[in-house]
Amino acid sequence: MSGAFRIPGAGRFSQAKTARFSFDGRSYAGIEGDTLASALLANGVHLVGRSFKYHRPRGILSAGAEEPNALVEIKRDAARKTPNVRATVQELYDGLDGQSQNRWPSLSFDLGAVSDIASPLLSAGFYYKTFMWPKAAWKRLYEPKIRAAAGLGVSPDQPDPDHYSSRYAHCDVLVLGGGAAGIAAALAAAETGVRVILADEQAEFGGSLRFESGAKIDGQDGFAWAQAAVAKLAAMDNVRVLSRTTAFGYYAQNFVGLVERVSEHLRTPGHDLARERLWQVRAKRVVLASGAIERHMVFADNDRPGIMLAGAARTYLNHYGVAVGRNVGVYTANDSAYAAAIDLKKAGVNVAAIVDLRENPTGPVIDEARALGIEINFGRAVLRAGGKLRVSSMTVQPKNGGGERTIAVDAILMSAGWTPSVHLFSQSRGKVAFNDETKRFVPGTYAQDCVSVGACNGTDGLSATVDEAYAAGAKAAKDAGAKTAKGNKPKVDASESWSRGMLGAAPGAGPDTTVKAFVDFQNDVTAKDIRQAVHEGMRSIEHVKRFTTNGMATDQGKTSNMHGLAIAAETLGKPIPEVGLTTFRAPYTPVTFGAIVSHARGPLFDPTRRTAIHPWAEAQGAVFEDVGQWKRAWYFPKAGEDMHAAVDRECVAVRKTAGLFDASTLGKIEVVGPDAAKFMELLYTNPWEKLEPGRCRYGIMLREDGFIYDDGVVGRLAPDRFHVTTTTGGAPRVMNHMEDYLQTEFPHLNVWLTSITEQWAVIAVQGPKSRDIIAPLVEGIDMSDEALPHMSVREGKICGVPTRLFRMSFTGERGFEVNVPADYGQAVWEALWAEGQKHGAAAYGTEAMHVLRAEKGYIIVGQDTDGTVTPNDAGLDWAVGKKKTDFVGIRGLTRPDLVAKGRKQLVGLKTRDPKVVLEEGAQIVEDPKQAIPMKMIGHVSSSYWSENCGRSIALALVAGGRDRMGETLYVPMPNGVIEVEVTGMVFFDETGGRLNG
Amino acid sequence: MLLIRCPYCEEERPELEFRNAGEAHIARSANMAGESDDDFEKFFFIRSNPKGIIYERWRHMHGCARFFNAVRDTVTDKFVMTYKAGEPKPSKLPGVAK
Incomplete structure (x- = not known):
């Protein structure tokens, strides 16, 4: 038996197919096709939760997505616990495990309900008023307590093990809502041959036809017609039908977000199925057929379990075969609740009384109810409901006052009227208009290519709805480009109709x-x-x-x-339209983060870039650091070495013999064309026209404001060909910056730009032995100092593969950067490594690279500069072509503030105690005894222990720095003030002799 | 997500393929080094922030990679038209009453 309240022969699902489930640890039986709500009601369970603030017992209000009360936790396993699931939406599966929320120790006895008694203290805005004082108590006492006491479900405490999928789709006509209106519109559009998507949030299509027993279309029962029509649509090649799919957001230019619940209703979803699928649909036309939502009556204690919307009670009866009570009362202000009373009465449920606020309404449903012998009370109101965990009575009084009468009931069905669901229309930026006669907001001015049909448009009656929707579907198809229309409009043989109500x-x-x-x-x-x-x-x-x-x-x-x-x-x-509606915002119903994030999490959150030499470094036990999306070898620890020991050893090895460094991540751009040199003149501060092919130059790129944007060594391979290098992180924006100027400011220049970062692997070989390591492997390049001096580039072969061999140095030692096609990167590295081993060379990582360059005072853009540093500030004035008449940033450099005295300039710092290593980012002051807040005159931008210098070294931006040589400044730190001396930026080999050493 | 017509690809493509590149029709002076402080200020710092029609640059970053100009209504977010870089500011806009 699937519940004592299941009515034999009623409902649309086989009552033989049972599904076992548990709620709050108790075991029940439902049937396949049930929602958790219908299955609970079939077992006579109305009490399913406690309310948010007062912890009042709550039941099931609705039969759909609008449910405010019946929020439960659904648990599949330890990691799959979903809080705040609407029991009216959750489909039943065999083994479903549901829990009520917001109660302790139990649902029927909840200590939190004391707040109901204390409710005079908890009225509107009480948070804002009550917990103001003392201020410190908010963080430690009030907020944690309030958060524990309020809030509904409990968040899962484990990572989400499920996967989610995401799809983009395009269509001519997107129909949102699969009731009579949506189906009729979809039929009309589909018959023209255009691409149609029809989506509905329920498991079965039909909308209100699920409960409207009086609807007949094309000679069939309304719901049966809906199933046949949707089956016909689903079989058409140009139609996609999506059930269990909620349109949650309507965005610009008919872009609609939908979420499909793919496997939430399955007993064992399996790993192949996504849990949910996000659909992002671009439609030429959208038909909104989102229906209407019934309103409850606002009266005392109208929240007692057993009090529900009349339409919901009808759905439970006609669709699920469940009676919501045995002796029900009805409280209404419009006709629709009569139909619920009639259906229940016919199913054998006693209807104790209908209480109708209206004075003397007339109509066929009223006549029918009267003919069935139901007591009807016009002009009366339900003053209050009795009962606590379940409604037990309703107290009725003439609405203008008079004697009270209490009627025993076990459920109250209520209807104050129906509110058109204009949520999606409003999200589309359409403006709603208030219809004073029917007291409802309906779509007014449209902002996008969409149309509303049926109940969401304020259209009453099935016949009018189908007429309107079919015509709108056909027009949407035509507007989307359909040529022919064929097919027949569904014929409505019988319908129900009601409107009005109260607010x-x-x-x-x-x-x-x-x-x-x-x-x-x-x-x-x-x-x-x-x-x-x-x-x-x-x-x-x-x-x-x-x-x-x-x-x-x-x-x-x-x-x-x-x-x-x-x-x-x-x-x-004030009249209602003057007060106005609050804004409707996406999402229409809650959407999981999983559906929005989809596959973009974990390793797929962001691409990981690895160089060709990465596997070698990994095999050597390198520790990697993230630089943008790149993984870069940070240092190569040997057994027993910590980071400092490894970095010190690598730094010493480079200066003593040689080191190999993977510089592949450097940005590389090839600038090619007859006007390549002219283009370089405009984009970099340096002069380029006279740079001979085969030579290199350190280039600085500015923005128009005169601040350093990027830097790098540029080799001229031929009169019309430059090999430009950029910082690792700067490559994409430098490319964008170059393209921008080439396309929009200097389009007259005949130049082509190509990103070659990933085409060339780069192996830096630096140190006194570097030439000895490389030379045996190189063909076709004279490696002598005369033929290949510092800052030059040659093309030839290494290990039999093409190379662009740069003689350059970012360490201050004799150095080379070997560019080879990326596919050969690791092979060439291994060959160089084997040669290097003969000379005692080491592999070094980015940390040693940083130390070595700092020992020489070479800057890193983005570390020693911060977007407010000019070439002069950085001591690089020599790289700015004084005779040039134009380059990007030339005017910015002469702005008054950029030439003013006292600017922050890059200088070296030596700590008085050579063992003390400053912290990068530390602030610098002149007088450490001054009052706080002190006047800060600069900050440390780079700071390292230099094993080669036998002391700490640092670079810093200091106001008027170059005029302070030898001055003592102070770096106040939490553990005391550190004394530093201002020095030049070069700490090692000041004469630069080692470049040829 | 907006749909943007690339005037080079001659196709409407989703916003994800594009990057905004700031206000359009701000010409860089041919005599940049000789610009007055006021002119440089206008060129580099001052941007309009209209409620309504704005002329702006976009780049079809993940498509043809070309920069182009667009006319957009900042109230409705709708693109009125797009045109190639270097073409003059349109004197008449389709569908805009003025």
Whole structure:
């Protein structure tokens, strides 16, 4: 048996196919096709959670995505615990394990419910008022306590083991919502042959046809017609049908985000299936068929379990075969709840009474209810509900006052009317308009190529809906380029129709009362809270919303916004349209981070770039550091060495014999063409026209403001060909900077730029023995100092493969940079390594490279410069062509502030105690005894222990630095003040003799 | 995500392929070194920030890699038109009443 409240013969699923599940540790049976909500109701379980603020017992309000109360935790295993799942959306599978939330020690006895009794202290805005003093208590006491007491579910504490997928799709017509309107629109569009996507958030298509027992289309029951029509659509090549797929965001130019729940409903999803799939759809036309959401009645204790929306009760009966009670009451302000009463009565459920706020409504449903013998009370209100963990009665009174009467019930079905779902329309930046007659906001001015049809457009009645939707679908297809239209409009044979209703608090929960009549169930906002917010000075609906938190929960106020607005408007004494709606924002329903992130996590979050020589370094036990996306060998520790020992050994080896360094990550750009030299003249500060082919020059690139942007050694391979190197991190932006000027400012120059960073592996061989190591492997290049002096480049062969061999140095030693095609990088490295071993050479990493260059005062752009440093500041004035009439940055360099005295200049620093190594980024002052805050005159930009110098060395940017040579300055640190002397930037081999040593 | 028509590829492509490159039609002086402080200030620092039509540069970074100019409405985010680098600022905009 799948529950005592299952009605034999009712519902659309076989009651023979049972699915076992547990809730709060108790075992139950449901049937395949159930949601967790319908299965619980079939077992007579209404109490499923505690509320956010007052910990009030809560039941199931709805049968869909708008559910504010029935939020549960679904647990598959230790890592797969999902909090705040709507029980009305979660499909049942055999073995499902659900837990209620926000209660302790148990759902039926929750100590937190004391806050319900203390509720006068917890009214609107209480957070802002109550926990103000003392200030220190907020962090240590109030916030942790409030966070523990409030908040619904508990976040999973393990990494998400599931995988998610992501797809882009394009279509001519995207139909959002698969009820009668959506299906009719999709049919009309699909029949023209254009590409159509039809998406619906439910497991089955049909929308309201799931419960509208009175609907007949093309001679069939409405729901059956929907299934047949969707099956027909799914079989068409030009149509994609997506169920369990929620359109959550409508972005610019008909770009819509949808999330498909791929395997949440399966007992064993398996590893092949993604958990969810993100669809990013670009549509030429969008048809919005998102329907309408029923509103509850706002009366005292309207949140007791067993009180639910009338349409939901009807869905549970007609779709799932579940009666929500045995003796139900109905409280309504429109016709639609009558249909629920009629269906339940026909299914054998006792309907104790219908209470209708309206004075003397007439219509076929009222006649039918009366004919079935249901008691109907017009002009009356339900004052309050009785019961605590489950509703037990409703107390009725004529709405203008009079005698009270209490009627015993075990459920109350309520309907205040239906709110068109304009969420997606509003997200598309469309402007809503208020229809005063029907008291609802409907789509007004459109901002994008979309159209709303059916209930979300305020269209009442199935016949009118299908007519409107079919015509809109055909027009959307035509606008998207369809040529022919064929097919037949579905014929509506019988339909239900209702409209109107009420907004705001019902009699008994008016301004003169203090009852708890809930407007927003999920955030525990009552009618009184909203009035109080207005009384306390909130005038804008956006302020009322934030002060009361009405509509700010995860359900985004789907059931509460209109009631809240009406109460605020009434209190303000303004008409509703003047108060206005709060903004609808994406997502329509909560979307998991997993779906948004998809595969882009872990190693796939960002690309990892490895050089051709990486495997060798890895095999040698190199420690790597991240430089941008690159992995670079940081140092090569031998057994027993720590980082300092390894770096010291590498630094000494380079100066004593030689070292090999993988410089492949250096950015490389080839500048080619008849005007290549002219282009270089404009992009770099240096003169290039006269640089002979075969020679190199250190180049500085500025921005127009005159500050250093990048640097690097440039080799001229031929009159029309330059091999430009950039910093490792700067390569992409330097390329962009060059392309920008070439394409837009200097398009008259005949030049081509090619990124060659990844085409050439670069092996730096530096040290007194470097030529001895390279020479035996090189063919076709004279390696003598006369033929290949410092700062020159030759093309030839090494190890039989082509090379661009640079004689250059970033260490101050005789040095070479061997460029070879990347595919040969590791082979050539290994050959050079074998030669190097004969001379006692070491492999060195980026840390030793940094130390060696700092010993020589060579700067690193981005470390010793920070975007406010000019060539002069860096001591590089010699690299700026004085006779040049133009280059990027030439005007910036002459700006008053850039030529002013006292600018920060790059200098060397030596600590008085040579053993003390300064901290990079440390601030420098003139007088360490001055009062705090001290006047800072500069900072340390590079600082290392130099084994070669036998002391610490540092570079620093200091105001007026070059005029302070020999001066003593101070670096205040937490453990004391460090005394330093200002020096030149070169700490080792000041004459530069070793370049040819 | 916006759709942007690249005037070189002659195709509408998703925003992900493009990079904004700042305001358009700010010419670099042929006599840059001789610019006055005021002119350099205008050239380098001053940018318009209109509510409405803006002329800006974009680069089809992950496509043809060309820079081009675009007219965009900052209120609706809609692209009114795009045109090649070097072409004059359009005097008439399609679909914009003025």
